[in-house]
Amino acid sequence: MANPIALSASAPHFFKDVCEFFDQAAQFTKHDAGLLNQIxxxxxxxxxxxxxxxxSGKIExxxxxxxxxxxxxxPTKGGIRYSDMVNEDEVMALAALMSYKCAVVNVPFGGAKGGIRINTKDYTVGELENITRRYTVELIKKNFIGPGxxxxxxxxxxxxxxxxWIADTYLTMNPGQLDALxxxxxxxxxxxxxxxxxxxxGRGVAIAIRECVSFAEDMKALGLTPGIKGKRIIVQGLGNVGYFSSKVLMEFGAIIVGVCEYDGALYNEDGLDPDEILEHRKNTGSILGFPGAKREFKSSAxxxxxxCDVLIPAALENQITEANIQRIQAKIIAEGANGPTTPGAAAAFIKNGGLIIPDMYCNAGGVTxxxxxxxxxxxxxxxxxxxxxxxxxANLNIVNMVEAVTGGSLTAIQRKIIVKGPSEAELVNSGLEDTMIRSYHEIREVFVANPKITSLRTSALVSSIDKIAIAYQNMGIWP
Known part of the structure; x- marks a missing residue:
């Protein structure tokens, strides 16, 4: 059954935009047309x-x-979105982006996505639990969920x-399954x-930006100095992605000069603190009126x-369009959200000398x-x-041996830093950082190798298409 919103003439055709980006990249590959259509x-x-x-007793x-x-x-892999704006076209587009994203960062999943058309603010916690568990049951019935x-x-x-809730429902309906979680x-x-x-x-977005601005020749073309320190950042959205990317970028030495939310925007060229903004919103219900802002705007747009130097759209899709792209003053757009830039806007931004770090790479930290x-x-x-x-x-033995040979000694703090074994969080962050750095270099190598490729998005898609094509060929479907 088709979704009326997805077919509406006035609705954004997100999946069509993703396919348009795909077609732009496919011309730089040598794969069979049938294989490209399958991908x-x-x-x-x-x-x-x-x-x-x-x-209330009402049936909905x-x-x-x-x-x-x-x-x-x-297995296939992808998030579940709860929003009253969810429609079939959007879910298809996000699923496609997940396929390309996983391939870009060499994560062995196919792409998937889910969505439920509800506004979470309209439901109690008990009702949301009921909806989530029922959704999970429907997926189980059709074999659309499982660790493999x-x-x-x-x-x-x-x-x-x-x-x-999803995990508990799946465990309940699959008793004894060892890998159920x-x-x-x-x-x-x-x-x-x-x-x-x-x-x-968010951490992945920050690492992607840091890696991007580390190339002196690329920054020279943008009129920027290499390195993340001192870079001016505007972030749209203070959810998980926007908040954590802001915090990590501040640790790297960048300055958060602007924050945009649904109820307005704040700006201060000397810097804003996301924690203070969130505390202000918690107390007042809005980011507006924040005393640390020198300027504020009633419109997020x-x-x-x-x-700014770097703009991070970390909210929803279609935020940067042909209607506003000429007013964007950033030199770099780092797509923290999925599909925040339309194809026309992306082309205009690049034509004007800008650089876009594409969503399929930039926000891949979550799936990694x-x-x-x-x-x-x-x-x-x-x-x-x-x-x-x-x-x-092992580290303690090395420290003791060095001290015995040299006759010196470390302070308690120095000894603790050197001896300490890695925690799970440290290992995870290390794996994430390595993934984002290696993947950026892969994308950039494709970009540099072919002068006809004008964007990192196209080079990322070329890399994705090649990897997915090889996987299909290994199945024996295509020679």
Whole structure:
């Protein structure tokens, strides 16, 4: 059954935009047209409805989707979005982006995505739990969830709480399944989640930006000095992605000069503190009126157009369009959200000498750490549990030997720093950092090798298409 919103002439065609980006990249590959069409298409689209009883006694029918874009790798992987704006076109587009994203960062999943069309503010916690558990049951009935089939994760409107409900429902309906907790990621630590998952996407965005601005020749073309220190950042959205990317970028030495939210925007060229802004919003209900801002705007869109070096749209898709791209003053757009820049806007920005760090790479930190969580669930052991104390003992022996030979001695603090074995969070952050750095270099190598490629998005897609094509060829479907 088609979704009327997805087919509306006035609705944004997000999946069409993703396909347009795909077609731009496909011309730089040498794969068979049939194979390219297979890679581009959504393999399975499950649209369903289910009734729930509200606490008022009223019966309500809920619209929901789960899309599996590509089965070149198993399981498929992708978040579940709760929003009254969810529609079939959006879920298909996000599933496609997940396929390309996983390939870019060399995570062995096919792409998937889910969505439920609700406004979470309109429901009690009990009603949200009922909706989540019923959604999970519907996925189980159709074999659309499982540690080796399809593994959901959080997205806009969902988090650890919803993932724990999904895990518990799956466990209840699959008693005795050893790897059942691997059916979903983004779970709380108490339910075999993984340290560092909550801030993984934002941390990945920050690492992507730091790596991008480290290339002197690329920054010279933009009129910027190399290095992250002192770079002026505007962030749209103070959810998990926007908040954690801001915090990590500040640790790297960048300055958060602007923050945009649904109720307005703040700007201060001397810097803003996201923690103070969130505390102000908690006390007043709005970011507006924050005393640390030198200027504020009633429109979030106006906040995007203020002077900065790097703009991070970390909210929803279609935020930067042909209508506002000429007023964007950033030199770099780092896509923390999925699909925040339309194809026309992206082309205009690049033509004007800007650089876009594409969503399929930039926000891949979440799925990277979800992969680590999935591995943890399948191995049934926390990272670092086997070797942390061994590492500490080995390091201590080295320190003792060096002190004995040199006759010197370390302070207690120095000894603690050197001897310490890695925690799970440190190992996860290390794996995430290595993934983001290696992937950026892969993308940039494709970009530099072909002078006809004009954007990092195209080079990322070329890399993705090649990897997915090889996977299909290894199946024996294409020679």
């Amino acid at each position: 581009k298409a959504c393999n399975s689209v499950y649209r369903f409805q289910f009734p729930i009883r509200r606490e 029918v809920v619209d929901a989707w789960r899309v599996q874009h590509s089965h070149h790798k198993s 089939i399809d593994v959901p994760a959080p997205d806009y409107g969902t988090g650890e709480r919803e993932m724990s 691997g059916c979903v990621t983004g779970k709380p630590l108490t339910l075999d989640g993984i340290a560092g998952r909550r801030g993984a996407t 106006e906040g995007l157009e203020q002077p 750490v979800s992969y680590f969580e999935w591995l943890k669930n399948l191995s049934h052991i926390a990272f670092g549990r086997m070797d942390r104390r061994y590492t500490e003992t």
